[in-house]
Amino acid sequence: MSDDGKPLPSAASAAEPLPEEEATEPAEPEGEVATEEAEAPPAARPARPPPAPFKISTFIYVFLGLLGLWMLIESSARNSIAGLFGTSPGNPGPLYWLIGFNSNYLLLTMALAGAVEMLVTSVAYNYTTNWVKAAKVQKWSAAFRKVQMEAIRSGKKDRIAALKPQQEKLTRLSGEVSIAQFKGMAITYFLLILIYTWIYLVIDAANPVQRTVSFGSGASILLTSNVGSLPIPVWFIIFSLYTVPFSLVFRRVLKHLWLRRYATEHHLSSVPPAS
Numbered sequence: 001m002s003d004d005g006k007p008l009p010s011a012a013s014a015a016e017p018l019p020e021e022e023a024t025e026p027a028e029p030e031g032e033v034a035t036e037e038a039e040a041p042p043a044a045r046p047a048r049p050p051p052a053p054f055k056i057s058t059f060i061y062v063f064l065g066l067l068g069l070w071m072l073i074e075s076s077a078r079n080s081i082a083g084l085f086g087t088s089p090g091n092p093g094p095l096y097w098l099i100g101f102n103s104n105y106l107l108l109t110m111a112l113a114g115a116v117e118m119l120v121t122s123v124a125y126n127y128t129t130n131w132v133k134a135a136k137v138q139k140w141s142a143a144f145r146k147v148q149m150e151a152i153r154s155g156k157k158d159r160i161a162a163l164k165p166q167q168e169k170l171t172r173l174s175g176e177v178s179i180a181q182f183k184g185m186a187i188t189y190f191l192l193i194l195i196y197t198w199i200y201l202v203i204d205a206a207n208p209v210q211r212t213v214s215f216g217s218g219a220s221i222l223l224t225s226n227v228g229s230l231p232i233p234v235w236f237i238i239f240s241l242y243t244v245p246f247s248l249v250f251r252r253v254l255k256h257l258w259l260r261r262y263a264t265e266h267h268l269s270s271v272p273p274a275s
Contacts, residue, residue, distance in 0.1 A: 057183075061183050061186040061187070062186070064186050064187055064189075064190040065186035065189065065190070067190055068186070068189040068190035068192075068193055071190070071193045071194070071197070072193055078193060078197050079197060079201065081194065081197075082194055082197035082198040082201055083201060085198055086100060087198070087201040087202050087204075087205045088103060088202070088205035088206070089102050089103070091205070095113075095198065096202065098112075099112040099113060099116075100202065103202060103205065103206040103207075103210045104210060106202070106203060106206065106210060106211065106213075106223060106235075107213060107238070109199075109202065110199055110235065110238060110239045110242055111242050113195055113198065113199055113239070114195075114239060114242035114243040114246055115242075115246050116195070117191055117192065117195040117243060117246075118243050118246035118247045118250050119246070119250050120187070120188075120191055121184075121187075121188040121191065121192075121247065121250075122247065122250035122251045122254050123250075123254065124184040124187040124188055125181070125184040125188070125251065126251070126254040126255065126258055127184070128180045128181070128183040128184040129177075129180050129181060129184065130177075130180065131255055131258055131259060131262075132259070132262060133173070133176075133177060134177050134180075137170070137173045137174055137177050140170055140173075141170060141174065144163075144166060144167070144170055147163065148160075148163055148167070151163055196236075196239070199235065199239055200235075203223055203224060203235050204224070208222070211223045211224055221234060222234070223235040223238070
C-alpha cells in the first residue's frame, strides 16, 4: 500500500502485454523494397512493339520515286536511261524494235507508246488502290461535311466536340487512301518521264521528212515546231492527247475487273459500279 492508501500495481499486471493494435512491428529497411521493385519479372513490364517487317514493295516504290526525281533533275541521266530502249535504226533497242517502225510512222509510234504508258499506269494504280475503301471514304467525307457544317451553324460547342472522334477516324482513313495513291504515283512518275523522253529522242533522231506530218488537203506540220508562240512542241500536245482516252479505258476496265473479283471473294450478289 502506498502512503495515500491506494494499492500498488502488482507484478502480474505490470507483466501484461500491450494490446495488438498498440504493438508496433519493426519497419522494413527501404533498401529491401527497392531491391524487390528492381527484381520485378520482365513479364510485368510493357513489351516493346516488334519492328515493322521489311517489304520489298516499299523498297521498289522508294527506289522508283527517287529514280524519277533524279531523271527529272539530271537531263543526261534521263536521256541515257531512255536511250537504252532504242531511238533510231542505228541505235536499236527493245521498245524501238517493237513500236519504232524505223521512224517512218511517228504518229503510230506515239499512239502505241501512250497505250503502253497508260496500261502500266492503270495496273499500278489498280494494284495499290482499294476501290471499295476509296469509295466509302469519299461517301463518308461528303456526309460528314454536311453534318459538320450544320453543327457549326448551330453554334453549339457540344455538337462540334462530339464530331471530333469521327473526324479523326475519317482523317486517318483518308490518309491511308492517299498513301496508296502515292505508291502508284511512284511508278507512274518514273514511267511518265521515261516515255516522254523516249518519244523526244526518237523524233529528234528522225530526219525532217519523217518528222513532217501531211494532211489530205496538202497541208503539213513539223512535229518539232512549237505551238504558236508557246515553247511547247507539237509532238508533246499530240502525245498528251493520245494518253487521255487510253487512261480512261484502261482504268475503267481494270477497276471493273477488280470489283468483280472483290464481289466474288466476299460472296456479294451484285457487282458495284466501276464509275
